[in-house]
Amino acid sequence: MELNIEEFVRRYLAVWNEPDPAVRRRNIAELWTEDAVQHLESTEYRGHRELEPRVAEAYQTFVAAGGFVFVSAGAPVAHHDTAVLRINMIPAGAGGGVAWSGTSFLELAADGRIRREYQYALPAEESRTVVDEFLARLAAGDPERIAELFAEPVDWWLDWPAEGHPGVPWIRPRSSRADVADHFRALAEFHEPARPAEGAPMTVLVDGADAVLLGEIRQTVRATGLGYTAGCALRLTVEDGLITRYHVYEDSLSVARAFEADTPAAAARG
Numbered sequence: 001m002e003l004n005i006e007e008f009v010r011r012y013l014a015v016w017n018e019p020d021p022a023v024r025r026r027n028i029a030e031l032w033t034e035d036a037v038q039h040l041e042s043t044e045y046r047g048h049r050e051l052e053p054r055v056a057e058a059y060q061t062f063v064a065a066g067g068f069v070f071v072s073a074g075a076p077v078a079h080h081d082t083a084v085l086r087i088n089m090i091p092a093g094a095g096g097g098v099a100w101s102g103t104s105f106l107e108l109a110a111d112g113r114i115r116r117e118y119q120y121a122l123p124a125e126e127s128r129t130v131v132d133e134f135l136a137r138l139a140a141g142d143p144e145r146i147a148e149l150f151a152e153p154v155d156w157w158l159d160w161p162a163e164g165h166p167g168v169p170w171i172r173p174r175s176s177r178a179d180v181a182d183h184f185r186a187l188a189e190f191h192e193p194a195r196p197a198e199g200a201p202m203t204v205l206v207d208g209a210d211a212v213l214l215g216e217i218r219q220t221v222r223a224t225g226l227g228y229t230a231g232c233a234l235r236l237t238v239e240d241g242l243i244t245r246y247h248v249y250e251d252s253l254s255v256a257r258a259f260e261a262d263t264p265a266a267a268a269r270g
Contacts, residue, residue, distance in 0.1 A: 016070040038117040098129040127238040143184035147177040151242040159249045167259030192220040211236045228258040
């Protein structure tokens with residue numbers, strides 16, 4: 001059996017977020033076998049006859065009335081006839097933290113449908129889930145959605161001289177969500193779009209409300225054409241589902257040099 005796991009996860013999440021009962025019913029039939037069993041910690045649901053009201057109730061309670069949406073909480077894994085999915089329930093378009101987290105272990109039939117599902121509700125690890133969501137939105141490049149994850153005011157600090165640098169105008173004090181969105185818009189404006197191969201996975205360390213991210217920034221400057229790699233550490237504090245502290249420690253000298261207007265690359269171009 002060949003399974004496109006990303007497409008499978010998309011269809012699985014769509015079932016729980018679907019408002020149309022007819023579409024939801026059809027999608028359930030396409031995802032679960034007729035004799036499928038979904039095991040929760042306290043109960044189980046057998047076949048389409050029990051799964052349909054189960055999914056409908058979850059939609060009405062959490063999506064329609066609660067204003068939440070179900071999203072992927074990390075890369076799924078699959079091999080042979082099994083798959084493991086991580087799921088978060090988060091506010092729909094309103095920022096904030098994770099209200100519920102779960103993991104589903106799936107046994108799949110030969111046609112790729114679910115024949116048995118074991119769903120585990122997990123305690124919400126607020127700091128880690130907010131950090132993961134921040135990294136996901138950062139990779140997607142949407143400044144407004146990134147800003148939704150920040151508290152107002154936010155304790156914002158970047159490891160640069162107090163006077164800043166004329167070539168990097170985004171280095172200035174920030175405190176509001178509008179400031180945060182402006183910061184990430186400016187970063188995108190002054191750099192070439194990152195290629196998928198650029199950047200390196202961050203190492204994430206979490207201790208209660210605090211998280212430290214360690215890695216490298218790899219960028220190409222639009223104005224000079226110069227690329228740079230800068231070591232970076234990011235300290236975040238998460239409270240009530242929002243980032244209240246954002247402190248960046250980076251190799252600012254490498255960044256500044258890449259933005260110097262009198263570099264050989266800039267002179268050759270201009």
